[in-house]
Amino acid sequence: MSSLLEIEGLSVEFRMTDGVIRAVNDVSFDVQRGEVVAVVGESGSGKSITALAVLQLVPQPPGRITAGAVRFDGQDLLRLDEDGIRGFRGRRIGMVFQEPMTSLNPVLSIGRQIMEAMQTHLGLAAAEARARAIELLQAVGIAEPERRLQQYPHHLSGGMRQRVMIATALSCKPDLIIADEPTTALDVTIQAQILHLMQGLCRQLGVALVIITHNLGVVARYADRVNVMYGGRIVEQGPAAEIYRTPSHPYTIGLLNSVPRLDRPRSAPLDPIPGNPPDPLAPPSGCSFRPRCRLAAPHCAEAVPPLRTVTAAHRSACFELQRLRELVPA
Amino acid sequence: MTARDALFELRDLRKYFPVKRGLVFDRTVAQIKAVDGVSFTIRSGEAFGLVGESGCGKSTIGRCLLKLEEPTGGQILFEDADIATFDGRQTQAFRRHVQAVFQDPFSSLNPRMTVEEIVGEPLLVHGIEPDRVGRLQRVRELLSVCGLPARLVDRYPHEMSGGQRQRVGIARALALRPDFIVCDEAVSALDVSIQAQIVRLLEDLREQFGLTYLFIGHDLSVVRHICQRVAVMYLGRIVEIADCDTLFDDARHPYTRALLASVPVPDPEIERRREHQVIQGEIPSPMNPPSGCAFHPRCPLADETCRVAVPALQAVGDDHYAACPKVGEASPDPAWVAGVTGMNAMRPSTAQDEDQSSCHHDFPSS
Numbered sequence: 277m278s279s280l281l282e283i284e285g286l287s288v289e290f291r292m293t294d295g296v297i298r299a300v301n302d303v304s305f306d307v308q309r310g311e312v313v314a315v316v317g318e319s320g321s322g323k324s325i326t327a328l329a330v331l332q333l334v335p336q337p338p339g340r341i342t343a344g345a346v347r348f349d350g351q352d353l354l355r356l357d358e359d360g361i362r363g364f365r366g367r368r369i370g371m372v373f374q375e376p377m378t379s380l381n382p383v384l385s386i387g388r389q390i391m392e393a394m395q396t397h398l399g400l401a402a403a404e405a406r407a408r409a410i411e412l413l414q415a416v417g418i419a420e421p422e423r424r425l426q427q428y429p430h431h432l433s434g435g436m437r438q439r440v441m442i443a444t445a446l447s448c449k450p451d452l453i454i455a456d457e458p459t460t461a462l463d464v465t466i467q468a469q470i471l472h473l474m475q476g477l478c479r480q481l482g483v484a485l486v487i488i489t490h491n492l493g494v495v496a497r498y499a500d501r502v503n504v505m506y507g508g509r510i511v512e513q514g515p516a517a518e519i520y521r522t523p524s525h526p527y528t529i530g531l532l533n534s535v536p537r538l539d540r541p542r543s544a545p546l547d548p549i550p551g552n553p554p555d556p557l558a559p560p561s562g563c564s565f566r567p568r569c570r571l572a573a574p575h576c577a578e579a580v581p582p583l584r585t586v587t588a589a590h591r592s593a594c595f596e597l598q599r600l601r602e603l604v605p606a
Numbered sequence: 607m608t609a610r611d612a613l614f615e616l617r618d619l620r621k622y623f624p625v626k627r628g629l630v631f632d633r634t635v636a637q638i639k640a641v642d643g644v645s646f647t648i649r650s651g652e653a654f655g656l657v658g659e660s661g662c663g664k665s666t667i668g669r670c671l672l673k674l675e676e677p678t679g680g681q682i683l684f685e686d687a688d689i690a691t692f693d694g695r696q697t698q699a700f701r702r703h704v705q706a707v708f709q710d711p712f713s714s715l716n717p718r719m720t721v722e723e724i725v726g727e728p729l730l731v732h733g734i735e736p737d738r739v740g741r742l743q744r745v746r747e748l749l750s751v752c753g754l755p756a757r758l759v760d761r762y763p764h765e766m767s768g769g770q771r772q773r774v775g776i777a778r779a780l781a782l783r784p785d786f787i788v789c790d791e792a793v794s795a796l797d798v799s800i801q802a803q804i805v806r807l808l809e810d811l812r813e814q815f816g817l818t819y820l821f822i823g824h825d826l827s828v829v830r831h832i833c834q835r836v837a838v839m840y841l842g843r844i845v846e847i848a849d850c851d852t853l854f855d856d857a858r859h860p861y862t863r864a865l866l867a868s869v870p871v872p873d874p875e876i877e878r879r880r881e882h883q884v885i886q887g888e889i890p891s892p893m894n895p896p897s898g899c900a901f902h903p904r905c906p907l908a909d910e911t912c913r914v915a916v917p918a919l920q921a922v923g924d925d926h927y928a929a930c931p932k933v934g935e936a937s938p939d940p941a942w943v944a945g946v947t948g949m950n951a952m953r954p955s956t957a958q959d960e961d962q963s964s965c966h967h968d969f970p971s972s
Contacts, residue, residue, distance in 0.1 A: 318797035318798060318799060318800075319797055433888055433889075435888055436888070463659035463660055463824070463889060464659060464824060464826070464865055464868045464869060465659065465864055465865065465868045465885050465889075466659075466888065466889075467868065468867070468868035468870075468882075468884050468885070469884050469885070469886070472882060472884045490797065490798060491870070492798070492872035493869060493870030493871050493872050493877075494870050495872070496870060496871065496872045496873055496874045496876075496877045497870035497874075497877040497882075498870075499874075516874045517874045517875065520872065520873055520874050520875075521875075530799065531798055531799060532872060534798060534799050534801070534802035535798060535802070535827065535872060536802075536805070536827040536828050536830065536831035537827055537871055537872060537873075538826065538827050538830065538854065538866065538869055538871050539871040539873060539876055542830055542831065542850060542851060542854070546802045546805055546806055546831065547802070548799060548800075548802030548803040548805075548806055549799040549802070549803075550803075552767050552769060552770075552800070553767075553797070553799075553800075
């Protein structure tokens with residue numbers, strides 16, 4: 277069976293007054309039905325722009341998708357016009373964003389916002405949409421759903437709002453949900469609740485999930501497969517268990533060594549990645565991680581390293597992979 | 607809990623904020639008990655951690671220690687002197703000893719001042735370096751201590767990266783050679799790779815200058831890494847306090863355990879074995895906190911008594927206190943514990959010994 281989502285060679289650039297920012301460069305990955313795929317990276321790595329590009333939500337101008345294809349169930353979403361893509365947004369692909377206060381409309385009731393998608397996409401009558409909205413709110417753990425439908429976003433706590441977003445994303449029974457930092461703005465215990473809920477519902481309904489995050493713990497707990505992004509490119513991709521067991525890109529290793537962890541002795545040293553992320557307007561030549569990389573060699577400046585196979589499904593974009601393996605045995 | 611070497615001692619600290627209604631005759635209709643009877647000691651030279659979720663009062667305590675908020679009740683002793691009794695001159699002297707680093711360096715640095723002006727301002731205000739040449743020299747030194755090149759002196763905050771801005775904030779805090787720094791979510795807004803750099807810097811500075819920190823944060827892994835002792839807060843009260851090793855290996859209070867269980871660790875193998883017991887419910891509003899133990903509506907161990915009486919901190923171990931009447935009883939539901947303690951024990955047993963070396967993907971130091 278073919279992939280549910282297949283992103284191939286996606287490139288997105290932004291034309292700014294002081295230059296061109298190549299936010300996403302030749303990004304390819306796929307998502308199978310029902311699986312959880314993570315895109316990890318720090319700010320400016322291009323992870324959110326990749327997600328927005330899937331649904332043609334990159335603001336144009338200044339943004340522009342310069343190359344690539346986004347095949348969803350065999351159909352290239354990038355070739356669709358505004359009407360065509362609308363049939364996918366919220367219908368077959370749901371979205372959950374970081375800050376539910378800004379992604380919910382403050383002047384519309386919760387009920388109206390959940391029902392809107394179902395009425396538009398599924399042509400449901402108001403009464404039927406309302407009944408489904410009540411069922412959805414119950415499913416996401418909101419008590420007294422009838423009363424909540426009448427309320428407005430500001431009546432709800434951050435965690436509750438994110439539950440409403442999830443209910444909305446699920447309302448049309450999508451095949452895929454893209455969640456961009458869905459819990460970053462929430463408190464620790466609420467964060468765990470929301471992720472647990474999303475995972476449970478997606479499993480139950482067979483919905484595939486793309487989680488975009490900077491949190492390596494969240495990835496380890498929920499993702500089946502991982503794409504690590506740096507400087508607008510995927511630098512490593514593969515099954516989660518393998519990436520954590522044998523990280524095979526200096527950036528991934530640096531990232532894993534720079535987080536303090538509850539599962540390690542308290543005295544375990546932190547080993548930060550030196551330097552700063554690349555300036556998006558003037559990225560370094562060749563490999564964009566080169567200036568911060570302890571393994572950088574002269575040829576790293578000459579060309580961009582392509583993703584190469586480490587083991588079956590595990591790939592890394594590093595010219596010095598062999599030296600890396602000698603220093604950090606698998 | 608008094609210690610000889612106490613730098614700060616908080617005794618039953620309370621800070622209530624009035625809730626006002628009405629446009630002309632604003633009446634106080636309620637009180638938010640942001641901090642409600644907190645006592646602890648910060649020992650000289652240690653990093654003391656304060657953790658909890660939003661609204662638990664951790665930042666308010668930091669502001670009270672900085673004398674930026676007037677407490678409603680209780681005392682704060684700095685080197686055995688009550689800071690509420692300080693007159694103007696004493697307060698000014700106190701402020702030289704006590705500095706702060708905040709979460710978002712973009713909003714805590716004046717956008718219209720250069721780095722030289724930002725870092726030099728405390729030196730000017732306190733009359734330490736009235737001469738510009740001398741001040742510039744000192745600013746350069748401070749920047750270099752914080753790992754910034756001296757050429758940044760002419761930069762404005764918007765011309766720097768987040769990590770650089772946070773370093774400037776730290777340089778400013780160090781300018782007066784303080785003894786004590788409140789780090790309020792000082793690394794929370796930074797990217798993972800930059801966060802580690804700033805954590806390292808804060809650790810190095812503490813060692814180099816013998817500083818004492820109050821480290822306020824919500825990221826338990828970071829707090830555990832930096833601090834020697836830690837207090838966990840929930841709705842204005844301390845629920846558990848201990849040294850870091852004890853607290854993270856042997857958490858007793860159900861809320862501390864819930865917090866620890868909520869933190870995913872970056873290892874799929876461990877996560878697969880872990881019991882994911884998710885704590886139910888939301889953080890109650892501090893305006894209308896639950897009766898008795900504020901955690902009881904979410905607590906898996908709560909019974910009738912918890913709804914009535916506010917539990918006091920009681921000793922549960924050496925220098926380890928928890929505010930829960932249930933801690934002494936038989937151990938709770940095993941599934942509940944499994945998600946929390948003994949994460950190391952959950953690693954595959956064969957790998958246990960080589961654990962340290964194989965899992966820290968070491969590069970030889972260059």
